[in-house]
Amino acid sequence: MSTAVAAPPHTRQLRVEDLSVRYGGVRAVESVSFSIAPGEALGIIGANGAGKTSTLRALMGLVPRAAGTVRYGERNLTKASAHTMVRHGIGYVPEGRHVFSGLSVEKNLLLGGYSRGWRKANQEALDGVYARFPVLAEMAGRPAGALSGGQQQMLAIGRALMPKPSLVLLDEPSMGLSPKLVEEILDILTGLRAAGLSLLLVEQNAELAFGATGRCLVMENGRVVMEGDVARLRADDRVQRSYLGL
Amino acid sequence: MQVFLQTIVGGLNLGAVYALVALGFALVYRTMGLVNFAHADVLMIGAYIAATFTVSQHLPFAVAVLASIVITGVIGLFIERFLRPLEGRDFDLMLIGTIGFGIVLESVATLIWGATGEAVPSPVQTRPLVVFGASVPTYDLVVMGVAVVAMLALSLFLERTRRGVAMQAVAMDYDAAKAVGINVGRSNAIAFAIGAGLAALAGALVGPELYVSPTMGGSIGIDGFAAAILGGFGSIPGAVVGALAVGLLNSFSADYFQGYADLATFVLFAVIVMIKPTGLFGEKTVLRA
Numbered sequence: 005m006s007t008a009v010a011a012p013p014h015t016r017q018l019r020v021e022d023l024s025v026r027y028g029g030v031r032a033v034e035s036v037s038f039s040i041a042p043g044e045a046l047g048i049i050g051a052n053g054a055g056k057t058s059t060l061r062a063l064m065g066l067v068p069r070a071a072g073t074v075r076y077g078e079r080n081l082t083k084a085s086a087h088t089m090v091r092h093g094i095g096y097v098p099e100g101r102h103v104f105s106g107l108s109v110e111k112n113l114l115l116g117g118y119s120r121g122w123r124k125a126n127q128e129a130l131d132g133v134y135a136r137f138p139v140l141a142e143m144a145g146r147p148a149g150a151l152s153g154g155q156q157q158m159l160a161i162g163r164a165l166m167p168k169p170s171l172v173l174l175d176e177p178s179m180g181l182s183p184k185l186v187e188e189i190l191d192i193l194t195g196l197r198a199a200g201l202s203l204l205l206v207e208q209n210a211e212l213a214f215g216a217t218g219r220c221l222v223m224e225n226g227r228v229v230m231e232g233d234v235a236r237l238r239a240d241d242r243v244q245r246s247y248l249g250l
Numbered sequence: 251m252q253v254f255l256q257t258i259v260g261g262l263n264l265g266a267v268y269a270l271v272a273l274g275f276a277l278v279y280r281t282m283g284l285v286n287f288a289h290a291d292v293l294m295i296g297a298y299i300a301a302t303f304t305v306s307q308h309l310p311f312a313v314a315v316l317a318s319i320v321i322t323g324v325i326g327l328f329i330e331r332f333l334r335p336l337e338g339r340d341f342d343l344m345l346i347g348t349i350g351f352g353i354v355l356e357s358v359a360t361l362i363w364g365a366t367g368e369a370v371p372s373p374v375q376t377r378p379l380v381v382f383g384a385s386v387p388t389y390d391l392v393v394m395g396v397a398v399v400a401m402l403a404l405s406l407f408l409e410r411t412r413r414g415v416a417m418q419a420v421a422m423d424y425d426a427a428k429a430v431g432i433n434v435g436r437s438n439a440i441a442f443a444i445g446a447g448l449a450a451l452a453g454a455l456v457g458p459e460l461y462v463s464p465t466m467g468g469s470i471g472i473d474g475f476a477a478a479i480l481g482g483f484g485s486i487p488g489a490v491v492g493a494l495a496v497g498l499l500n501s502f503s504a505d506y507f508q509g510y511a512d513l514a515t516f517v518l519f520a521v522i523v524m525i526k527p528t529g530l531f532g533e534k535t536v537l538r539a
């Protein structure tokens with residue numbers, strides 16, 4: 005499982021301060037701050053429309069960051085545009101998978117390593133992803149759009165792993181998957197943590213977020229309303245009622 | 251039999267020209283998801299530039315074609331840069347923007363070269379070959395050869411190179427393409443420049459066969475567009491097959507229906523597209539526009 009995905013343990017900390025997102029006049033995210041220690045997994049849970057995805061997209065630079073700063077290790081990425089994030093070691097698994105559906109599985113993965121070069125530069129990483137997800141190796145020549153939902157999710161994760169990131173941002177990897185496949189996603193995320201990667205996991209499925217991370221933020225209406233260790237959040241009345249359905 | 255063969259030769263030649271036009275449509279669509287409605291007018295500019303260089307500057311035809319490709323490529327870059335603020339925001343406006351650029355190019359051509367048009371002598375003066383009684387002008391063979399080479403080169407570029415695959419990825423998923431590190435703006439600029447270069451190549455090559463005028467883009471653009479749709483919009487081999495089909499259709503209906511040739515061609519075209527809306531080689535790879 006731990007086939008060389010990440011290089012030696014990295015030492016970069018992600019620090020997000022006062023991040024805000026506005027769409028027209030609407031405030032989708034209101035001064036959200038958090039940090040992720042090297043190798044740590046942080047979860048963001050919350051209902052639909054709470055601002056989780058916008059937070060992640062603003063972090064990636066896919067929507068304009070209205071305010072705040074983003075730092076990763078030594079670098080200030082507040083003004084960095086989306087297509088440069090991967091070069092700073094940040095991988096992104098978008099909500100709803102968003103594989104390149106008309107291209108083959110292998111080309112999807114090679115595109116994951118686009119920033120490093122093409123076939124030659126990516127062969128080792130490609131073998132690593134195939135070792136981690138053997139089903140992708142079997143499907144290498146198939147168009148990504150022909151894969152099942154679970155396989156597409158693996159492809160999206162594999163694509164993000166190709167450039168050997170030190171931090172992976174995942175947006176609702178459980179979306180539309182059966183409980184059994186959600187279990188598999190949990191195993192995959194556990195494997196990534198074991199390999200020393202930092203993770204930022206946005207999830208509506210609080211159970212998955214609690215299983216895969218050590219610490220979570222709870223977002224409501226664009227703000228962080230609660231924050232704490234998974235054990236503490238699990239025991240909280242409000243979290244149990246609103247997010248765990250207990 | 252001889253008439254039949256001659257009609258086929260004419261159809262294939264038309265088809266080769268349509269293929270070059272259709273390839274440009276297909277490339278820009280496959281890599282940007284955009285139908286570039288200025289394409290036919292870029293073609294007309296390309297035809298004028300090549301004609302100007304051969305007729306008044308007396309440059310060799312090949313040099314004039316190359317110059318025309320380079321200059322229109324730059325025009326393509328300019329159009330893309332101008333439309334870039336709309337990319338990823340409002341796609342319909344971008345589409346309308348290309349229509350606007352088409353009108354601008356037509357007016358500019360009228361200002362520079364006048365509205366009357368210009369005849370260009372054929373650059374290949376050897377006698378036609380005779381095959382089974384049908385006469386095949388050698389210049390037609392040149393045009394067909396160029397169309398085949400352009401198709402092969404484009405296919406290899408899109409399927410085998412890092413840049414080509416990345417350009418297709420941009421049209422399939424804009425945000426995911428950015429997230430893997432593709433500079434989307436640059437990718438689109440290259441797509442537009444190559445598309446414009448192809449238009450110029452087509453324009454320069456049809457110049458000697460047709461009359462070069464500011465409005466020449468109209469009919470040839472529609473035929474090329476129909477060819478691209480018939481082949482399956484965005485498919486490179488499809489563009490060529492569709493173009494040959496439209497060329498042959500045109501050629502035969504001109505024989506049988508004379509004045510109603512266009513009507514016959516497009517009625518048949520409409521029927522085919524109604525039966526198979528994705529075209530002959532259609533894949534559903536691009537979801538927008």
